[in-house]
Amino acid sequence: MSRTVITFGTFDVFHVGHLRVIERAAALGDRLVVGVSADELNLRKKGREPVFSQAERLAIVAALKAVDEVFVEESLELKRHYITEHGADVLVMGDDWAGRFDEMKDLCEVVYLPRTPAISTTALIEKISASA
Template sequence: MSRTVITFGTFDVFHVGHLRVIERAAALGDRLVVGVSADQLNVSKKGREPVFSERERLEIVAALKPVDEVFVEESLDLKRDYILRYGADVLVMGDDWAGRFDEFGDICEVVYLPRTPAISTTALIEKISSTG
């Protein structure tokens, strides 16, 4: 029986930490579905517009070999709906979200992966901004 894994992220200023979480998530199943945060969701979560548009971020993530399907994540409140819609057996999130999505254990396995040390999109954006 095949296992579908779902994960979510903004994936702005794509870096090796993003690639590693996608590769590790894909290794937990046979099919990987990735929700990419809508531009407006990013503004509400992080207080800023993403550097790359929603369309560009979808295109980047969709081009990755481990990714089977991408969609726009419109709201954090719709996680349960997305899990059910895509038939996910496993939800993968970074460990910075540890415990936040345990409630979905009734419909799928919930896995929190350690973040790649010393890599942060926000820190990269700040570094680029300060050198520009």
């Protein structure tokens, strides 16, 4: 019986931390579905527009060998809907979200993966801006 894993992220200024979480998520099942945050969701969530557009971020994530399907995540409140819609058996989130999605355990297994140390999109953007 195959296992579908679902995860979510902005994946802006794609870096090795993003790659590692996607590869580790994929290893938990047979099929990996990735929700890429909509530009509008990023603006609401982080107070800034992403560096790369929604279409560019979708293309980058879709091109990864470990990813079987991508879709646009329009709202954080729709996680339950996305899990059901994609038939996910496992929800994977970074450990910076630990405990925040435990209510999904009635639908699927919930796994919080540790983030890659010393790698942050925000820090990368600040470093690039400072050197420009």
